[in-house]
Amino acid sequence: MIIVHDIFICKPGNASKLAKLFKEVMTGNSELVNIMTDMTGQFNKVVMVSQYENLTAYEQSWEKYKEDSEAMKKMKEAMAGYHDMYLTGSREIYQVW
Template sequence: MIMVHDTFICKPGNASKVAKMFKEAMANDPNMVNIMTDMTGAYNRVIMVSKYDNLTAFEQSFQKYMQDNEETKKMKEKMQGYQDKYLTGSREIYQVW
């Protein structure tokens, strides 16, 4: 199994807004584990944690979001404007033992 951490460094005052957007938009994603905000360390971070059986399943999830169907349209509507609320981001992929 692999765990993926997508980290977003938000503009001040926007971390909770971005976290809420992700939580609502990803509510039906079976791979989503947690949406977290920082309590220590760097400020204004939102981290999405997801899990997959393997890297192939992770890659296939991207194909799912590239499709133009009703589910992805609803997700994109919920995420509209999130790009304006963060400064930078990164992704870390971990092998779970």
């Protein structure tokens, strides 16, 4: 199993807004496990946790985002402007033993 952490360091006052937006937009996404905000450590951090059977499944999950489907159009519309909510981001991919 593969666990992926998509990490966003938000502008002050935007972490909870971004977490809420991700939760709303990602509803129904079977790979999504959790959306977390910091309680300690670096401030204004949002972590989106997802899991996949293997790296191939992870790579295949990106294909749906490339589609020009109605669902993807709605997602892009809902996510419009989210780049303005964070300063930087990163991705960590872990193998579960």
